[in-house]
Amino acid sequence: MxxxxxxxxxxxxxxxxxxxxxxxxxxxxxxxxxxxxxxxxxxxxxxxxxxxxxxxxxxxxxxxxxxxxxxxxxxxxxxxxxxxxxxxxxxxxxxxxxxxxxxxxxxxxxxxxxxxxxxxxxxxxxxxxxxxxxxxxxxxxxxxxxxxxxxxxxFADLAPDDLHRLVLDALRWWLARPTPAGEVPAPGAEDAVLGACRSWVRLRTGIWLPKVAAGRRLVDESGPLVDVDTIELVERSIAARDGGVPPTGAAARAFQRRVLTDLTGTPADR
Missing domain, CATH: 3.30.460 (Beta Polymerase; domain 2)
Structure with a gap:
């Protein structure tokens, strides 16, 4: 340990x-x-x-x-x-x-x-x-x-195609979960955001990171996913794990869709 x-x-x-x-x-x-x-x-x-x-x-x-x-x-x-x-x-x-x-x-x-x-x-x-x-x-x-x-x-690792499929299945499962309506903080939304970061990092870099480290790794990357709103969302999600205010469900879902689109090349269903 x-x-x-x-x-x-x-x-x-x-x-x-x-x-x-x-x-x-x-x-x-x-x-x-x-x-x-x-x-x-x-x-x-x-x-x-x-x-x-x-x-x-x-x-x-x-x-x-x-x-x-x-x-x-x-x-x-x-x-x-x-x-x-x-x-x-x-x-x-x-x-x-x-x-x-x-x-x-x-x-x-x-x-x-x-x-x-x-x-x-x-x-x-x-x-x-x-x-x-x-x-x-x-x-x-x-x-x-x-x-x-x-x-x-x-433990054997997954074949690349199986890993890719299961990661996308996980992202779609998170997206299908009900979230509070409106622009109000949603407890648990921080895990949805950081879980999506971890999925993205694993498929893009080949490494599993803890959720917080994955969030920081994603915002350090350049690319279409990283903008001012993304950086603010990830920082808010990290802070929420230590008692801060979580992001809204709408913001988390929008980010998850962007990650899914980036990993599949196809716009995610709403």
């Missing part, structure tokens, strides 16, 4: 790996910090804890349910907003597939709705099935091994 990872989070991740090992035994092949922890951008009070586990083969449902019971917040309190845990078979992690391919997905925390899915068939397509391939791509680049081989060896 990064030297900047808070000590309570370090202890939690150590305990999580211990519990997972007690439940899965020899089936547990690896455990990896993903998301903001993996990208060394964990923000106490705001960030989730993202963890990927790798198991040797398909999980028996009873074992999967025990893992969920032992790792949910009520059993192992998460010091962050919540835990987002995904379990993959070793062959899926190494395959570079764009498909979800997970065994178990668990969301749990003091400020997160509890949710569990035992396989992709239980995941509503409206919630997005692109997350998993993108998360494994980030893990390949920046995952931090808590147990097992380096993340770059445990």
């Amino acid at each position: 990064s030297w900047s990872t808070p000590e309570p989070l370090r202890r939690y991740l150590t305990d999580l790996v211990t519990v997972a090992g007690n439940v899965l035994g020899a089936e547990l092949c690896g455990a990896y910090a993903a998301g903001s922890v993996g990208l060394s951008a964990y923000h106490p009070g705001r960030s989730d804890v993202d963890v990927a586990l790798i198991c040797a083969g398909p999980l028996d449902r009873r074992v999967a349910e025990e893992l969920v019971a032992r790792l949910r917040h009520e059993a192992l309190p998460c010091p962050a907003r919540g835990l987002e845990l995904v379990v993959y078979r070793r062959e899926v992690a190494r395959s570079g597939t764009p498909e979800p391919g997970f065994e178990v997905e668990l969301n749990t925390g003091a400020r997160m709705d509890f949710r569990v899915s035992y396989g992709p068939a239980q995941r509503p397509s409206a919630d997005g099935l692109f997350w998993y391939g993108l998360d494994r791509s980030i893990l390949h680049q920046s995952g931090q091994a808590l147990l097992g081989p380096p993340a770059a060896d445990a």
Whole structure:
């Protein structure tokens, strides 16, 4: 883990790996910090804890349910907003597939709705099935091994065409989400803006960056996306992550459309 990872989070991740090992035994092949922890951008009070586990083969449902019971917040309190845990078979992690391919997905925390899915068939397509391939791509680049081989060896990256498609799927999913009407600040709009920046940076530069770093990287670039309004929007979005006023939903959506148009060469649907 990064030297900047808070000590309570370090202890939690150590305990999580211990519990997972007690439940899965020899089936547990690896455990990896993903998301903001993996990208060394964990923000106490705001960030989730993202963890990927790798198991040797398909999980028996009873074992999967025990893992969920032992790792949910009520059993192992998460010091962050919540835990987002995904379990993959070793062959899926190494395959570079764009498909979800997970065994178990668990969301749990003091400020997160509890949710569990035992396989992709239980995941509503409206919630997005692109997350998993993108998360494994980030893990390949920046995952931090808590147990097992380096993340770059445990997770294969996506093929360029699959990566491009999933990034565009994610942008379109964000655009399809309802936003408040009118020119009023919209909580969460800052993540929509900075998430679009991260998508743009990944496809244009080949690097996954944390959201804030991606926003700064985009405004440092020259091109049709970067003007006074864009710089102001990105700076406002970054400030909103530390308690500032978020941008309006209309401004966020307009920026997302511009990013999508830049990446596809085709005007985005309204």
